[in-house]
Amino acid sequence: MKAAKFEYEQAQSLQQIQDAYGSDPSALRLMGGSQSLGPMLNLRLVRPGRVLDVSAVPELRQVTAIKGHVRIGAAVTHAQIEDGIYELLRGHMMQKVAGRIAYRGVRNRGTLGGSLAHADPAADWVLTCVALGARINVRGTQGSRTVPMSEFMLAAYTTVLEAGEFIESVDVPEVSGSARWGYYKFTRKVGEFADASCACYFDPATRTARVVIGAMEGAPRSLPELAVKVAAQGAAVLEGDTIEAALQPYLAQRDEAHQVLFRTVVERSLKQALGVKG
Secondary structure, three states: OOOOOOEEEEOOOHHHHHHHHOOOHHHEEEEOOOOOHHHHHHOOOOOOOEEEEOOOOHHHHOEEEEOOEEEEEOOOEHHHHHOOOOHHHOOOHHHHHHOOOOOHHHHHHOEHHHHHHHOOOOOHHHHHHHHHOOEEEEEEOOEEEEEEHHHHEEEOOEEOOOOOEEEEEEEEEOOOOOOEEEEEEEOOOOOOOOOEEEEEEEEHHHOEEEEEEEOOOOOOEEOHHHHHHHHHHHHHHHOOOHHHHHHHHHHOOOOHHHHHHHHHHHHHHHHHHHOOOO
16 A cells, blocks of 8 residues: 655754644654654555655754763664764663664664654663653644653553654663663564563662563553562562562453563563573
8 A cells, every 4th residue: 555645845954843833733744764654654544744854854863961861862763873873872771772673674764753752562762761761852833841751652652742742852861880771572573563571770870770561552561669679689589479470460461471471571671680691
């Protein structure tokens, strides 16, 4: 199937994006790398009158340091993060996760902002940004605002973005010598979205401890009690039924196979963070 007819433009500035929304924001869709919007257009799940390509806007392709955080422009691609193009992201959890997104063709085109705005429950960035405690910087015709990633995604393919708003950048913690993290997912084959996934992030210097599971029906789910136990007890948490008990509220209605998958991704993610082999 081919996309329905639409007008295509390429933006060169943030102001041009804002101006493009005009009096009818619902008629316009922004396009980053087109890895999410492209298939939706071709399947005619969306039929905008205009598509504005924002991938070349300079402000959306920058990575800068800002008060203990790294600010990543929304149009930065997965491959640029994976390849260490930006020094601030070398050795960062973001770099490691980027290399596991789909396959290289997708990573070459796909963008951080596009993935977050699409809000697929199984997407790598949605899960990772919750685990990192990222902040989403939103810009729109009515001004700018910052939204914690934990509040950004409301449900599957649904975010707090209102008509006329777009993601300008994403703030994640700078690389810290005391930070430890883990990320693990199950996919049926390379390139597919995850059937189960888990990301965890611990940093004693900032008293941060998060364990988050993804590939659920909606937004990622945090396991705060488990995170606190891991921070306090370390690898001892891997013994017994602590992980299973933490997952029980979210998996009670799932079949045994899915319960095993989620127990495994949590265990392997924590082992990565704790430096436990096996």
